[in-house]
Amino acid sequence: MAQARNILTSLPQDAHLSVSTSPTTTFHSPPSSFGGARRPVPKQLKPFNTQDIKILLLENVNQSGKDILTKQGYQVEALKSSLPEDQLIEKIRDVHVIGIRSKTKLNQKVLSEAKNLLVIGCFCIGTNQVDLEYAAQHGIAVFNSPFANSRSVAELVIAEIITLARQLGDRSNEMHKGTWNKVSHKCWEIRGKTLGIIGYGHIGSQLSVLAEAMGMSVIYYDVVSLMALGTSRQVPTLDSLLREADFVTLHVPELPETKNMISAAQLAQMKDGSYLINASRGTVVDIPALINAMRSGKIAGAALDVYPAEPRANGDYFNNSLNSWEEELRSLNNIILTPHIGGSTEEAQRAIGIEVGDALVRYINQGITLGSVNMPEINLRSLTLEEPDYARIIYVHQNVPGVLRKVNEILGNHNVDKQISDSRGNLAYLMADVSDVRTSDLKEIYDSLEALSSRVLTRVLY
Ligand SMILES: NC(=O)C1=CN([C@@H]2O[C@H](COP(=O)(O)OP(=O)(O)OC[C@H]3O[C@@H](n4cnc5c(N)ncnc54)[C@H](O)[C@@H]3O)[C@@H](O)[C@H]2O)C=CC1
Numbered sequence: 152m153a154q155a156r157n158i159l160t161s162l163p164q165d166a167h168l169s170v171s172t173s174p175t176t177t178f179h180s181p182p183s184s185f186g187g188a189r190r191p192v193p194k195q196l197k198p199f200n201t202q203d204i205k206i207l208l209l210e211n212v213n214q215s216g217k218d219i220l221t222k223q224g225y226q227v228e229a230l231k232s233s234l235p236e237d238q239l240i241e242k243i244r245d246v247h248v249i250g251i252r253s254k255t256k257l258n259q260k261v262l263s264e265a266k267n268l269l270v271i272g273c274f275c276i277g278t279n280q281v282d283l284e285y286a287a288q289h290g291i292a293v294f295n296s297p298f299a300n301s302r303s304v305a306e307l308v309i310a311e312i313i314t315l316a317r318q319l320g321d322r323s324n325e326m327h328k329g330t331w332n333k334v335s336h337k338c339w340e341i342r343g344k345t346l347g348i349i350g351y352g353h354i355g356s357q358l359s360v361l362a363e364a365m366g367m368s369v370i371y372y373d374v375v376s377l378m379a380l381g382t383s384r385q386v387p388t389l390d391s392l393l394r395e396a397d398f399v400t401l402h403v404p405e406l407p408e409t410k411n412m413i414s415a416a417q418l419a420q421m422k423d424g425s426y427l428i429n430a431s432r433g434t435v436v437d438i439p440a441l442i443n444a445m446r447s448g449k450i451a452g453a454a455l456d457v458y459p460a461e462p463r464a465n466g467d468y469f470n471n472s473l474n475s476w477e478e479e480l481r482s483l484n485n486i487i488l489t490p491h492i493g494g495s496t497e498e499a500q501r502a503i504g505i506e507v508g509d510a511l512v513r514y515i516n517q518g519i520t521l522g523s524v525n526m527p528e529i530n531l532r533s534l535t536l537e538e539p540d541y542a543r544i545i546y547v548h549q550n551v552p553g554v555l556r557k558v559n560e561i562l563g564n565h566n567v568d569k570q571i572s573d574s575r576g577n578l579a580y581l582m583a584d585v586s587d588v589r590t591s592d593l594k595e596i597y598d599s600l601e602a603l604s605s606r607v608l609t610r611v612l613y
């Protein structure tokens with residue numbers, strides 16, 4: 152277990168955490184021109200104690216991540232599923248850190264209740280479930296794992312391409328029901344067929360290499376111009392990809408621009424008897440339009456791993472009538488339906504647990520934002536907290552003129568060993584290591600920084 156002394160912070164803290172003699176530590180939230188209310192202000196500084204840090208992990212975060220966090224001495228509560236919004240709000244009020252996967256929606260309503268929250272760990276690739284902008288403006292850093300499950304998704308898609316081409320799902324279902332149905336009609340090899348990849352990022356490009364190794368031709372469409380791997384080829388428009396590909400697979404993020412990216416008009420562009428695979432986000436494919444295209448025989452098969460609404464926990468899904476099209480979808484032939492398992496392998500989950508767990512520890516203990524998806528990336532070499540009278544000041548502030556001058560006036564009477572600052576949009580992040588400071592100096596520094604109108608969040612680690 153990590154030492155309870157030395158890595159220290161002026162956390163936004165609740166009465167329970169406070170060592171104040173007053174049991175009613177109060178916060179004030181004066182209005183700010185910067186995204187609404189300011190975050191609560193603790194009444195006092197206190198030395199950081201890892202055991203004060205409360206962490207809530209949802210959605211069955213891998214043991215590797217839990218181990219990293221518990222080893223630090225943090226209080227970790229881990230739940231297997233996501234939570235309904237009202238329960239999430241109750242829980243999030245109390246914690247300094249929350250770890251989620253793709254299901255938990257951390258929208259403005261939920262985050263506005265997260266009075267103590269310092270940091271969010273998305274133990275997955277996608278961060279569409281978090282209001283990143285709102286979090287940034289309230290000094291809440293967000294981390295994810297940008298590619299630790301890419302290979303797992305790419306391998307799943309390869310399996311699905313062959314499964315669809317050979318109608319393996321249907322043959323297997325028939326055998327389970329006792330029917331021997333040996334057919335070759337409309338069953339194909341994938342060698343020589345064209346795979347069309349929409350979104351040539353981490354997953355799309357990995358898939359490109361695997362598909363070529365099996366003799367497929369690969370074309371891809373992306374909003375940015377990207378280097379082609381192997382003999383793959385970028386095509387200029389979505390329509391040109393849809394017209395040319397035998398298999399179309401989606402690997403784009405959930406964005407307003409990707410909502411219903413594949414709908415009736417796009418399906419009509421696709422080759423007769425082609426296949427569609429979606430392991431990106433459920434909003435990207437218009438499912439009723441896909442059902443029509445499959446019923447008409449235009450689309451010969453499909454694989455869906457993601458859905459517009461997904462349940463919080465394992466159990467009944469299709470019996471919950473979340474969507475009007477469920478019955479029809481299930482009744483189609485040659486359609487593979489999987490419960491969002493693209494990234495669900497032992498390898499991926501373990502790697503994600505370590506990557507995000509480490510990022511959280513670095514941020515909590517040292518304020519390092521490397522890899523953050525919503526904050527400027529800031530790093531200074533390790534804290535030398537063994538030295539007496541040494542502290543790290545972190546000041547998250549609005550990116551407006553004149554702030555650095557004021558901050559340096561405040562720090563100016565002390566020995567600033569190192570300092571770094573960067574901005575991202577209208578948010579800036581300053582980190583300064585100061586030596587020869589006493590606790591009383593820190594209190595003064597802290598109060599002065601807090602008093603600046605540009606302040607979003609101040610942390611003092613000592
Ligand atoms: N089924 C599952 O379990 C998993 C699903 N995912 C989903 O897959 C998505 C893609 O993952 P990565 O490849 O790692 O992301 P990435 O960010 O590396 O690549 C996404 C690519 O899509 C492109 N893109 C964005 N908007 C586009 C548009 N309108 N049209 C065409 N291209 C567009 C981007 O330029 C980028 O090249 C994630 O955002 C996530 O939603 C990720 C992991 C697991």
Ligand SMILES: O=C(O)C(=O)COP(=O)(O)O
Pocket residue numbers: 252253254274275276277278300491492493494495
């Ligand atoms: O990594 C992603 O974005 C995924 O979609 C995987 O999500 P999950 O961790 O399985 O909830």
